[in-house]
Amino acid sequence: AIPLVVAINTSLAARNGILVRDRIAMEQARELDAIIFDKTGTLTQGEHGVVNMATIGGVDEAEALGLAAAVEGDSEHMIARAIREAADERGVETPDATGFEAMKGRGVSATVDGQEIFVGGPNLLDHLDSDVPADLASFADEAGENAQTVVYLVREGELVAAFAMADVIREESYRVVDALHDLDIEVAMLTGDSEDVANAVADELGIDTVFAEVLPEDKDTKVQELQDQGKLVAMVGDGVNDAPALTRADVGIAIGSGTDVAVQSADVILVQNNPMDVVRLVKLSKASYRKMQ
Numbered sequence: 001a002i003p004l005v006v007a008i009n010t011s012l013a014a015r016n017g018i019l020v021r022d023r024i025a026m027e028q029a030r031e032l033d034a035i036i037f038d039k040t041g042t043l044t045q046g047e048h049g050v051v052n053m054a055t056i057g058g059v060d061e062a063e064a065l066g067l068a069a070a071v072e073g074d075s076e077h078m079i080a081r082a083i084r085e086a087a088d089e090r091g092v093e094t095p096d097a098t099g100f101e102a103m104k105g106r107g108v109s110a111t112v113d114g115q116e117i118f119v120g121g122p123n124l125l126d127h128l129d130s131d132v133p134a135d136l137a138s139f140a141d142e143a144g145e146n147a148q149t150v151v152y153l154v155r156e157g158e159l160v161a162a163f164a165m166a167d168v169i170r171e172e173s174y175r176v177v178d179a180l181h182d183l184d185i186e187v188a189m190l191t192g193d194s195e196d197v198a199n200a201v202a203d204e205l206g207i208d209t210v211f212a213e214v215l216p217e218d219k220d221t222k223v224q225e226l227q228d229q230g231k232l233v234a235m236v237g238d239g240v241n242d243a244p245a246l247t248r249a250d251v252g253i254a255i256g257s258g259t260d261v262a263v264q265s266a267d268v269i270l271v272q273n274n275p276m277d278v279v280r281l282v283k284l285s286k287a288s289y290r291k292m293q
C-alpha cells in the first residue's frame with residue numbers, strides 16, 4: 001500500500017510548486033549524499049551580455065560582431081541571443097548566412113559570403129584543433145578571472161575575434177549551497193563552460209566539486225562518477241543537454257521553465273525557477289520519512 005503520509009506530502013509538495021513524477025525518487029531525496037547543479041540558468045541567471053571583445057590581425061570589430069551575429073542567427077542558446085543583441089545595440093549590420101549547424105556544447109557554424117565561420121567556446125577550439133593565439137591569451141585570461149564566458153570567432157580556419165560575456169550568480173544560490181552543507185550534502189556543479197568560469201563561480205559560492213567543459217553527451221558520466229563513489233546523487237538542470245544526466249541521477253530534478261525533454265527525464269519538477277526549492281524538496285522528503293516510521 002502507498003503510505004498515506006507520502007500521498008499527503010505529494011500534494012503539500014505540489015502546493016509548493018514541487019511536482020513529483022516518481023515517488024520513489026522523492027523518498028530517496030532524504031538520503032542524498034550529493035546534488036549536482038547545472039551552472040547556466042540554474043545557479044546563474046543565464047542572461048549573458050557581451051561586455052568586451054577583441055580582434056586580431058586588424059580585423060574590424062563591427063565586421064567580427066556582424067559575422068558572429070550572422071552565424072548565431074538560428075541558435076536558441078543564451079550566448080547566441082547575447083551576440084545578436086550586441087550587434088543590434090551597436091547598429092552593426094548582420095550579413096546573410098547559410099548552412100547553419102549547431103554543434104551541441106561547442107558552438108555553431110555557417111557560411112557567410114562564401115566563408116566558413118565558426119563561433120564557440122574552448123570545446124569548439126579543441127574540436128577544430130585550434131589554439132587561442134598569443135595576442136588573445138591575456139584577453140581570455142582576464143575574462144576568465146572575472147568569470148566571463150569567452151567565445152571565439154573562427155573564419156576560414158583562422159581565429160580572428162573573441163567575445164567576453166558576463167552572467168550573474170543568482171542571489172538564492174548562496175543560500176542554497178549553505179543550506180545543503182548544513183544538511184551534510186555535497187554540492188557539485190556541472191557545465192559545458194570553461195574551467196576558468198566554472199572555478200570562479202564555484203569559489204564564489206563555496207561549491208565542493210566542479211565538472212567543467214563537459215560535452216552534453218558526457219554529462220551523465222559525471223553523475224555516474226559520483227555514484228561510483230557510493231553516493232546517492234541528485235541532478236538539477238533545465239536544458240535539453242541535461243536530460244541524460246537527469247535520467248542517470250538517483251533523483252532527477254528539472255527546474256523552472258525547463259525544456260520538455262528535461263521535464264520528461266526528471267523525477268521531480270520544480271515549477272518556480274528557484275533553486276531554493278531543491279532545499280525544500282530535501283527537507284520535505286526528510287519530514288515525510290520521519291512520519292512514516
Ligand code: ADP
Binds near residue numbers: 038
Ligand atoms: P551549459 O553546460 O552551461 O548549459 P552548453 O552545453 O549549452 O553549456 O554550452 C557549453 C559551451 O559551448 C558554452 O559555454 C559555449 O562555450 C559553447 N556554446 C554552446 N552553444 C553555443 C552557441 N550557440 N554559440 C557559441 N558558443 C556556444
Ligand code: MG
Binds near residue numbers: 038040041238239
Ligand atoms: Mg544549460
